[in-house]
Amino acid sequence: MRIAPLLVLALGLTGCRKLVRVERADSGRPPGARTPADSLAAVERDSAATAEVRAALRTYYARFTSRDWLMFSQSFWRGAIITTNWTPPGEPAERVHPLTVDEFVRRTPEGPDQLAVFSEDMVDATIASYGPLAHAWVVYRARFGATRDSVETRYGVDAFHLMRHDGEWRITSLTFTGEVPGRPLVVPRP
Numbered sequence: 001m002r003i004a005p006l007l008v009l010a011l012g013l014t015g016c017r018k019l020v021r022v023e024r025a026d027s028g029r030p031p032g033a034r035t036p037a038d039s040l041a042a043v044e045r046d047s048a049a050t051a052e053v054r055a056a057l058r059t060y061y062a063r064f065t066s067r068d069w070l071m072f073s074q075s076f077w078r079g080a081i082i083t084t085n086w087t088p089p090g091e092p093a094e095r096v097h098p099l100t101v102d103e104f105v106r107r108t109p110e111g112p113d114q115l116a117v118f119s120e121d122m123v124d125a126t127i128a129s130y131g132p133l134a135h136a137w138v139v140y141r142a143r144f145g146a147t148r149d150s151v152e153t154r155y156g157v158d159a160f161h162l163m164r165h166d167g168e169w170r171i172t173s174l175t176f177t178g179e180v181p182g183r184p185l186v187v188p189r190p
Contacts, residue, residue, distance in 0.1 A: 050129065052164075057122055057136060060171065061120055065120055075170060080100070080172050080173055080174070081099065081174075082101060083096060084175065114146070117145040119142070120140050124187070125138045125139075135160060141154075158174060158175075
């Protein structure tokens, strides 16, 4: 009569499985009092804001690629900052290099404006928003060359903070870096 105890054990385990089922909150935590993480878990679900931010970013990349610096500047709120690591000529090591948008535009003759080919586009974006605030991590692809026969393609990450005011999303800060050696970005490569 070993079958009966096994049947009881099987039925008991089946019943326990139903009792052990744990519901999870949006943040992934077990049930209980809401936490700040639960508030932020719903942030990414605002699809209308995500679409608006994605459109603002597409506009930014189109303006950057066109090298129309007046239009490029209009993608940013007044006082916005663009930051990267950079090794200035004659210096031994790179440093964090923040610039206002106006300073960045004044320096374009040293960068994009001296190139025959220059473009940058969004490969992928992760966007989150809450009310008038949004951030986006964008994998970008840059194509550039001093001549049309010397075009290189590189990838990197742009980290944007944006703010909506009067129905318009603009950038408050942009921090970027090129692809890090030994940590390749997962992107389709030509």
